[in-house]
């Protein structure tokens with residue numbers, strides 16, 4: 001049984017998501033999703049999505065890889081709709097294709113989170129389609145100008161905080177293993193930029209997270 005499921009059974013406050021990341025598309029098997037998705041601690045489908053950052057160099061291989069990524073992503077969107085669980089979406093250098101797929105396949109029925117939101121303004125309109133924007137440690141980095149500039153354009157009721165552990169640890173712990181504890185540095189940075197009290201950011205992002213993941217579950 002996958003490790004995440006064991007942890008979720010051992011600790012009340014741990015839940016898990018089930019999905020295939022674009023780097024692992026060759027392992028995609030809907031039967032495995034079927035097997036665990038109805039577990040009472042499974043609250044989302046993901047990470048799934050598109051990642052064009054590490055594509056094969058060979059042109060034919062590249063086209064095939066992109067095609068396969070799209071198929072696996074679409075299959076997981078359809079699956080999420082079937083089981084009525086929200087999506088956790090990974091998008092890297094593939095904003096326009098990912099957005100088109102989310103719209104064409106009516107992903108708004110279940111919604112989800114654009115995890116590690118890449119600051120692409122083209123994706124902001126997804127906030128009208130039941131999508132939330134996950135902000136991680138990157139927001140505290142010196143080179144995060146693009147993300148800082150776009151923060152106030154994200155509707156407050158669609159803002160989420162995330163770890164993406166073990167990487168992307170916020171400043172001043174950048175380079176160390178990331179921990180949920182460090183999300184407070186993300187909250188502090190966002191509160192400075194949005195000129196809101198950090199308690200307010202904490203409570204609104206918690207409320208948003210409950211809303212997103214609770215909408216299809218009575219277990220949270």
Ligand SMILES: [Zn+2]
Nearest residue numbers: 047090115116
């Ligand atoms: Zn990711």
